[in-house]
Amino acid sequence: MKRGRFITVEGIEGAGKSSIMAAIVESLEHRGLTVCATREPGGTALAERVRAIVLEPGAETISSTTETLLMFAGRGIHLDNRVRPALAAGSWIVCDRFTDATRAYQGAGRGVSSDFIESLARAVHGDLVPDVTLLVDVPVGLGLTRARSRGNAADRIEAETVAFFERVRAHYLSLAANEPRRFRVIDGMQPLEQVRLAACRAVLDYVDAQGNTAS
Ligand code: T5A
Numbered sequence: 411m412k413r414g415r416f417i418t419v420e421g422i423e424g425a426g427k428s429s430i431m432a433a434i435v436e437s438l439e440h441r442g443l444t445v446c447a448t449r450e451p452g453g454t455a456l457a458e459r460v461r462a463i464v465l466e467p468g469a470e471t472i473s474s475t476t477e478t479l480l481m482f483a484g485r486g487i488h489l490d491n492r493v494r495p496a497l498a499a500g501s502w503i504v505c506d507r508f509t510d511a512t513r514a515y516q517g518a519g520r521g522v523s524s525d526f527i528e529s530l531a532r533a534v535h536g537d538l539v540p541d542v543t544l545l546v547d548v549p550v551g552l553g554l555t556r557a558r559s560r561g562n563a564a565d566r567i568e569a570e571t572v573a574f575f576e577r578v579r580a581h582y583l584s585l586a587a588n589e590p591r592r593f594r595v596i597d598g599m600q601p602l603e604q605v606r607l608a609a610c611r612a613v614l615d616y617v618d619a620q621g622n623t624a625s
Contacts, residue, residue: 421546424556449506460484518581
């Protein structure tokens with residue numbers, strides 16, 4: 411059986427990632443592909459428990475190093491139990507965030523060394539790199555206004571400063587510039603319907619380039 415493909419969606423808070431996931435899945439399914447939508451941190455029952463540990467505000471301190479380890483611990487569980495089995499069965503995966511988020515948030519945001527992050531990435535998923543990554547890009551002010559207008563209590567990372575998110579956004583853009591074959595940058599400032607269309611177009615262009623019409 412043909413291995414599925416691994417598509418990731420990245421961006422700062424409020425960029426619009428969650429709002430475009432369903433449209434991406436639908437557009438792939440219209441091509442006859444079997445698709446599995448998932449997210450990180452989380453994606454399985456156990457990995458969602460790791461997500462709660464790393465994101466829920468609490469009295470105890472989580473260092474930047476520990477936060478990085480937790481992201482990869484959840485990722486390992488997610489990959490072993492969901493992503494790899496689905497890919498092996500021929501499904502396409504659409505994942506809301508993956509290791510580029512660790513590079514941007516823990517690396518550029520928190521200052522964790524890229525050597526440490528890349529060594530964990532090699533250990534946890536050395537052989538698995540996203541086939542396509544959509545980066546939904548918005549200015550930090552707009553993203554945070556959108557995210558905070560939902561009125562939910564901020565999690566440990568959402569409570570960070572504007573300067574932190576500026577570093578995260580800049581790093582995402584530099585990752586995209588360094589890997590133009592993998593990344594597609596989507597302008598997240600457009601009306602939501604336009605963002606959805608641009609994301610679906612980018613993914614379907616990839617499908618067409620692969621000559622894939624069915625899994
Ligand atoms: N993290 C994650 C790390 O630090 N390291 C890692 O390795 C990983 C994997 C995840 C957190 O974990 C961090 C990053 C995050 O801080 P999360 O709850 O999944 O936490 O956070 P986000 O993925 O950032 O979720 P958000 O909901 O904040 O961002 P989205 O999904 O990009 O935004 P979305 O789609 O929910 O939209 C937000 C609001 O804006 C509106 C939507 O309707 C919604 O109300 N909106 C638009 N409005 C107008 N025009 C548009 N174009 C719009 N797009 C969205």
